[in-house]
Amino acid sequence: MIDFNVSKSRYVRAVQCIKMYWMDRVKPEEFDDSVMVEAVLETGNEVGELAQKLFDNVSVVEYSDDKSQMINRTSEYIRLGKRYIAEASFAYKGRFLSVDILEVCDDGVIINEVKSSTSVKDVYLDDAAYQSYVLSLSGFNVKRVNVITLNSSYVRKGELDLTELFSVTDVTCQAVSRHNVVEEHLESMSQLDFEIEPDMEIDNYCFEPYPCGYFGYCTRHLPEENIFALKNVFRKDKLSMYRSGIYSFSDVINERVVFSRLRPVVKDQLLKEKIVDKKEIGRFVSKFRYPLYYLDFETIQYAIPPYDGMKPYQQTPFQYSLHIEYEDGRLEHKEYLASDGFDCREQLATRLVNDIPEGVCSVAYNMAFEKGVIRDLADYFPHLRDELTDIYDNMLDLMIPFKNHWYYDKAMQGSYSIKAVLPALFPDDYTLDYENLEGVKRGDQAMAAFRKMPSMSEEEKQQVRNQLLEYCKLDTYAMVMIMRKLKEQL
Helix, strand or coil: CCCCCEEEHHHHHHHHHHHHHHHHHHHHHHHHHCCCHHHHHHHHHHHHHHHHHHCCCCCCCCCCCHHHHHHHHHHHHHHHHEEEEEEEEEEEEEEEEEEEEEEEEECEEHHHCCCCCCCHHHHHHHHHHHHHHHHCCCCCCEEEEEEEEEECCCCCCCCCCHHHEEEECCCCHHHHHHHHHHHHHHHHCCCCCCCCCCCCCCCCCCCCCCCCHHHHHHCCCCCCHHHHHHHCCHHHHHHHHHHCCCCCCHHHHHHHHHHCCCCCCHHHHHHHEEEEHHHHHHHHHHEEEEEEEEEEEEECCCCCCCCCCCCCEECCEEEEEEEEECCCCCCEEEECCCCCCEEEEEEHHHHHHHCCCCCEEECCCHHHHHHHHHHHHHHHHHHHHHHHHHHHHHHHECCHHHHHCCCEHHHCCCCCCCCHHHHHHHCCCCCCHHHHCCCCHHHHHHHHHHHHHHHHHHHHHHHHHHHHHHHHHHHHHHHHHHHHHHHHCC
16 A cells, blocks of 8 residues: 555645654654544534535545545546546645645646635645645646635525525635745755754644644744643743743733733733632622622534524524523522424523523623624524614623632632632532533534434434433532622622
């Protein structure tokens, strides 16, 4: 089996950082795969398969670890006169590529690169340039290079309109103009000495266009409490400190000019001091009127909108938890979790306005998210707009005291997310530890679990439903306990 040393993905990674390419070849075991999001990969496959329906009678080259088989199958399809070929595969002097959808014309070929994003990013042009360059060297006349993305303005009405859902952008000029750069990069890659590890400084290319899975390896010389662990500091400022030889928390503290310019929220993280501003906390909690309705949504984002009135990647609620706290301390809990496979938005919105009476005080943690969901529901269901708007208008944000550092504990490590605040306030409470939940412990896991439910058995669905209910319930119960902790400080 031939080992092709360059592919379009490896090329793009080398453009980002040549050491990334070296590590892929020499030390792949050092890669931290937490930078890879499974849902993003699945979405890419889903969008790619749907985009094939833009073309008639697409012939698909099945994936094989033996790339020669893919190349031979592509050649066979071309010989048979197939016009549209998905994953059409070619190689030139060890440089391999698979074109998402290749159109074969009498006088040349058209490259169609499919992306699951809603805009054409600069890194896609590097990808397109590599493909058109290698195909040109292989003797093909590349007539055009297209990048196919999702149209963020598309709103589904009835059956999917693929010509409206997808946007096709001609990037031929941009791709061809980068051919000299492609040649330079390929030359650098071919001359790389795999016995000597490249010496690359930490810089922006460690983070974009894609986060590097070797960042931990490349920063292993730094102390555990290093500047890249600081929260609420812009990356450019972290890089500036790094270039100045400021690496650790103590380095930052000792550099008086640098330290003086930092926001109080960052200074608190560095100094690890506990802060309780009773005056501000008192003013804050005085705004809350009992009974309190603690609300949390779980949402899902579909790249391809499954129901009417939805756009690509629109936040769509499928679950909520509601804890009601009365002035005497009594708690009541209500919840909603959609069945899979139908548009639950109206049912969820109706239940929500029935569960939250008009004029009461609702509470969220980072309420911008909950308000965004409520606003979208109000826009799409005008018969519920008044009730939903009332919830929107009477909502308060429990995150404020922590975001403003009226309350800070070193255990929060500079973060004010509920996942950081809760264990800092209740370090020994087993019932308030998300890690003790079964299956679903984070929002992204909740989204992924709900997405997979249609393909599960009834037994598996029930297990996942129970996990989702427990996770969302803890979110609102956590808010109840956080509010009580704040009041204890007064």
